[in-house]
Amino acid sequence: MECSWKTVLLLVCASLGVQYTAIRTLRDSLSGPCQGSYRCRSRHHGDSRWAALCDDNWMELPRKHILLFATTRSGSSFTGQLLNQHPGIFYVFEPLYHVQQAFTNSSSRLRRTLDRRALLGAYRDLLLNLYTCDLHFMENYIRPEPQDHITSSFFRRSSSHALCSPPVCLEGADATASDLPDETWCPKKCGVLNLTLASMSCLSKRHVAIKTVRIPEVGDLRTLTEDPRLDLKIIHLVRDPRAILASRMMAFSDQFRAWKIWNATGRQPRFVDLSQITSTCKDMTASAETGLQKPAWLRGRYLLVRYEDLAFNPVAKTDEIYKFVGVEMEDRVRTWIAKNTYSNVSAPSEWNYRYSTTRNSRATAENWRLRLGFDIVRTVQSLCNETLALLGYKQVHSAAELRNLSHTLVERRTFQPVT
Ligand SMILES: *[C@@H]1O[C@H](CO)[C@@H](O)[C@H](O)[C@H]1NC(C)=O
Ligand SMILES: *[C@@H]1O[C@H](CO)[C@@H](O)[C@H](O)[C@H]1NC(C)=O
Ligand SMILES: *[C@@H]1O[C@H](CO)[C@@H](O)[C@H](O)[C@H]1NC(C)=O
Ligand SMILES: *[C@@H]1O[C@H](CO)[C@@H](O)[C@H](O)[C@H]1NC(C)=O
Ligand SMILES: *[C@@H]1O[C@H](CO)[C@@H](O)[C@H](O)[C@H]1NC(C)=O
Ligand SMILES: *[C@@H]1O[C@H](CO)[C@@H](O)[C@H](O)[C@H]1NC(C)=O
Numbered sequence: 001m002e003c004s005w006k007t008v009l010l011l012v013c014a015s016l017g018v019q020y021t022a023i024r025t026l027r028d029s030l031s032g033p034c035q036g037s038y039r040c041r042s043r044h045h046g047d048s049r050w051a052a053l054c055d056d057n058w059m060e061l062p063r064k065h066i067l068l069f070a071t072t073r074s075g076s077s078f079t080g081q082l083l084n085q086h087p088g089i090f091y092v093f094e095p096l097y098h099v100q101q102a103f104t105n106s107s108s109r110l111r112r113t114l115d116r117r118a119l120l121g122a123y124r125d126l127l128l129n130l131y132t133c134d135l136h137f138m139e140n141y142i143r144p145e146p147q148d149h150i151t152s153s154f155f156r157r158s159s160s161h162a163l164c165s166p167p168v169c170l171e172g173a174d175a176t177a178s179d180l181p182d183e184t185w186c187p188k189k190c191g192v193l194n195l196t197l198a199s200m201s202c203l204s205k206r207h208v209a210i211k212t213v214r215i216p217e218v219g220d221l222r223t224l225t226e227d228p229r230l231d232l233k234i235i236h237l238v239r240d241p242r243a244i245l246a247s248r249m250m251a252f253s254d255q256f257r258a259w260k261i262w263n264a265t266g267r268q269p270r271f272v273d274l275s276q277i278t279s280t281c282k283d284m285t286a287s288a289e290t291g292l293q294k295p296a297w298l299r300g301r302y303l304l305v306r307y308e309d310l311a312f313n314p315v316a317k318t319d320e321i322y323k324f325v326g327v328e329m330e331d332r333v334r335t336w337i338a339k340n341t342y343s344n345v346s347a348p349s350e351w352n353y354r355y356s357t358t359r360n361s362r363a364t365a366e367n368w369r370l371r372l373g374f375d376i377v378r379t380v381q382s383l384c385n386e387t388l389a390l391l392g393y394k395q396v397h398s399a400a401e402l403r404n405l406s407h408t409l410v411e412r413r414t415f416q417p418v419t
Contacts (some may be wrong), residue, residue, distance in 0.1 A: 065131040065230045066209035066325055067219060069287075071280055073247035074239040075307035075365075076211055077159070078340075082318050083209040084161050087328070090205035093159035095130055096123050096142035096214040105143070120220050123212075130210060131230055133202035135195045149195040157193060158186040162205065168197045199381040207327060216279075218287040218302065225297050232301055233325045236291060239307040240393045240409070241281050241384045242377055246368035263373045274383060281384035288390055294418045304415040306391060311365035312410075314341045324417045366405055374399035 066083060070076035077093075084091040099122050129137035139146045157163045165172035169190035186209055202208060215221060218236060225232050249256040249263070260271040291302045303324040310317040313335045322329040374396075381395045382386065388395060392411035396402040 004172065035381075062326070063231065064207040064233055064325055066207060066233045066235065066327075067127070067221070067224075068209065068211040068235050068237060069215060069221070070211065070213050070237040071239075071244065071284065072213045073244050073251060073309065074213070074237055076213060076237055079235070079237050079305070079307070079310060080159065080211040081336060081340070082321065083211075084159065085333045086207075086330050087332060088206040088327070088330070089209050090133075090162045090202040091160050091209045091211070092130060092163075092205070092283060093156045093211050094213060095126060095138065095210060096212050097155040097156070098143075099123055099126055100214060102141040102143060115196055120215070121216060124221070124224055127210060127212075127224060128227065128230070130202075131208050131232075131235050133199050133208070135199040135202065138195065146195060147402060150192045151195065152187065152192045154193045158184075162201045163193060163198055164190055167204075168201050207325075216283045216296070218290050222297055225301050234298075234302045235321060235324070236287055236302060236304045237307060238284050238288065238304065238391055240368070240391075241277060241284070241387055241395075242372060242380050243307075243365070243368040245277050245376070246371045250371070261375070262376055266373055266375050268375065268379070274379070277380060281387040285390055287386045291415075291418055298418045300417070300419060302418040306376055306410070306413070306415070308365045308410045311341075332377060366408070369402055369409070370404060372402075374402055377402055 019254060066089070068080055068083065070079070080091065080093060083089050084093075103119055103122070124136060126141070136149060138154075139149070139151075142151050144153060146153075154163070162168065164186040165368070169186070171189045172186070211418065218234060221232070221234060224230060225234070234359055243261075249259050253260060258269045262268050262272055291298060291304050303321065305317065305321065315334065318337060319329060322333075377396060385395070387393075392408040392413035394411060396409065401407075
């Protein structure tokens with residue numbers, strides 16, 4: 001690990017040296033005071049390239065490195081938008097996808113040497129590089145390999161305002177101000193992505209936020225929380241595992257064929273895979289327990305957020321998140337919430353579109369109760385009983401209780417940030 005961090009540091013320094021001229025040009029061309037900043041520490045001052053960067057006082061402005069730490073189908077696209085809509089935040093949607101793809105597709109000889117720890121190490125390396133705005137680092141993982149720092153394969157680029165608006169995309173000037181562009185809009189209008197421009201855009205923003213669903217436990221992030229170059233703020237997003245399962249069944253129906261048969265027949269097929277939801281629950285519990293123990297390395301850095309609380313009370317909860325992160329909430333965020341939560345569109349649209357965020361948030365949060373057979377619910381409850389108890393989700397004991405939406409299954413709980 002020690003060795004790999006040194007390598008990363010070298011890479012960062014080298015690429016910063018190369019990019020310094022570009023950054024300088026960017027800063028000179030910006031109208032206002034440049035808001036980007038690195039946290040510099042004395043240990044880098046021996047390196048003249050770092051010294052040159054650290055001399056400038058704009059580097060000292062407090063830059064927040066926000067991590068939306070979530071699991072698949074836990075409401076993270078929606079929650080991510082609450083950060084993406086902020087004009088001062090450079091937001092990236094699941095960059096670790098590329099790392100996982102590259103690892104999965106690597107030759108078997110290579111794969112044997114790449115164990116879980118190596119993958120987690122690669123995840124952390126990429127996060128660190130993105131937090132310091134080196135988007136070129138992504139080129140190690142994006143396939144097909146970018147040429148001249150240009151790619152058309154950046155995963156879910158459209159989910160990031162900054163990657164679809166100036167200076168990255170001049171065409172995006174007007175259209176992105178209001179809403180999230182749909183999946184095809186951005187590549188069609190903006191063409192290929194220039195990663196140098198993306199890095200510059202990142203440097204020009206005050207803060208960086210990254211959403212990921214690929215880190216198993218908050219403990220896997222410890223070295224990043226302790227890294228003096230970062231001021232990491234972890235938003236741990238959790239959701240009722242029964243809702244997560246229902247949502248996964250709808251979104252990934254091929255993968256969940258056996259579950260769907262179970263749901264339709266009320267009988268558990270022999271070949272149904274219980275391991276995925278079990279490990280989701282195990283990871284969620286482990287992370288929440290770590291947070292509740294308030295270890296020193298999470299002090300000021302960890303906030304547990306239940307998606308249901310956010311859906312029931314989006315404005316207040318978003319306020320809380322911004323307070324924790326230490327960033328002023330902006331009107332554009334409030335406007336986006338107003339438009340995308342208590343909409344009176346009759347049917348929640350989550351089910352029509354895999355990654356949709358436009359929905360009646362309250363209805364969607366409880367919607368799973370009408371979409372899962374009681375038998376499945378009972379099984380998940382027994383697999384995930386510790387998780388449900390820890391996070392304040394009530395178990396149901398009959399189908400009638402499950403379907404009766406007039407009583408909620410979400411207990412009142414307050415989860416304070418770790419201080
Ligand atoms: C990995 O392999 C799969 C299946 O062959 C393919 O669909 C995918 O595009 C590949 N990903 C990368 C990053 O090469
Ligand atoms: C990408 O953007 C940089 C910075 O503006 C520019 O110098 C470079 O030529 C661009 N690359 C391509 C292939 O257009
Ligand atoms: C939502 O409600 C507002 C005010 O009650 C109404 O003007 C609007 O047409 C409604 N929108 C939809 C999509 O029903
Ligand atoms: C489960 O079955 C019910 C009908 O019995 C159906 O309405 C629902 O959509 C199904 N849920 C999933 C996740 O497929
Ligand atoms: C969860 O279930 C296990 C096995 O049935 C049991 O030992 C444990 O006490 C339960 N935990 C809670 C919090 O209900
Ligand atoms: C639903 O729950 C409420 C409150 O717990 C209860 O008063 C009501 O009778 C229940 N409705 C049905 C149809 O069971």
